[in-house]
Amino acid sequence: MTTIYSISDIHGFYDSMLDTLSLVDLNSNKDNKLIFLGDYIDRGKDSCRVLYYIKELEEKYPNQVIVLLGNHEEMFIDWFTLNDKLNWFSQEVNFLTVKSFFSRDEFMDIIKNTKNNGESYSEVSYYMIKEIRKRHSKLQDWLVNKEKQDPFYETDNQIYVHAGIFEKDQFLWKYATQPDEFTWKYPAETGAFYKDIIAGHVSTVNVSNDSKYLGKVFWDGYSHFYIDGETERSGIVPLLKYDTFTGAYSSYTKRMDGSWVEYQITKRRV
Template sequence: MTQRVYCAIGDIHGELDRLKDLHDQLAFHARRHLRNADVTLVHLGDLIDRGQDSCGVVDYLMDLEARIGPRAVTLRGNHEQMMIEAVREDNTESRDSWLRWGGEETMDSYRRRGMEGPSDHHLDWLQSLPTVHRDETQGLIFVHAGVDPNNFPDCGERVQMWTRRKDFFDATCWTAPDLVGQTVVHGHSPTEDNAPEVAHGGRRINVDTGAVYGGKLTAAILVPGEAPTFLHS
């Protein structure tokens, strides 16, 4: 069975131009270095908020999924979840919290397109997104925030979207049998130096490099048997 090449992209946060540039870089890299291999794209969540064009990012990724099907994987992050709860639950506290954490910029991106806010079409798609993607054959786990290192895979969506547990960041503390021999690729927690982090011999890879905090948007190209290669925009 042919093994897959993956490209995991960290927290986009409404940075549509950077995302498009990163996809263009990936296409060039695949032609030049990967013999035009079909690459499976995994967007690790936090597609929206803080940046300038969250609405455009959602449109773009929905179109990408329609065009290339299962080779485009998008995960739901905590910012998508906050927006869904803020809009659909009609809860003032949830809405105020979301707006403070970047939702106001997201609302602006919809208003610029003549809408009052996120459409049901967008919300339905975001709500349908998984919070984890696994390739057990290749030993890869893609998730927005992280996993419960003791109870994976039975740790639930909230953990996968929100966790910053110290023992997750230290792979020597992982005790769940399903994590043996696995690499967890995640975002959610911006790296201190705005550079991707490859920790504990590659068992954990963090590609949230602070695109909306002065850093760059990062993609990790994962070729079986090779060290990860990184692209930045």
């Protein structure tokens, strides 16, 4: 039995990510796969640690771990490669993501130096980029190289993607989908498609219009599975599990005592 696991929208919540990954088995079967669907940074305080962990996991299991980019990584890359120097940085709430790349003392020294020198907002942004580059050049290079790969992962039965695809043209979706749709598509689409589509980006509460899906996977009853559980609110990174032999999907609910319970999601392969 081969299993495909997928998670998305970790958003800097390192401990929640590790808790969910404890459910993933990549060792008992070398064909098992783990697909990360993007949005690893912003909102939580440990974005840098999350990125390093995913990078190292991919290096440890190069044929089993697939890492896609989300729109938050794209904005971050645009910022530190100076393609869009101010847009992402100007939206950084309390500098949580930037802070995660420095120790507390390092960050305070940077702030102190820029204030003493009376640097402009643009100059502060550029200085932050330069200091991150000094410390994390390999991590940045790894992220940038991800832009060269496909923004989706396709199997015989599924399309894994951060946000979505253009579904109207069915079998021509690879050519009909605009580049930004893969990571920015909104609103979330539901209904039947010839393959199952597994995506994050839009919270399961938003897609389902039902608060009971906070921290859980939402299946629309047809071909769409959404797995952004709003970790900032729920404290949970949902995990979707797919059994390639039976075609069954399942996920996990977390009990009050911290243990996980697996449950089946009703889905019959067509």
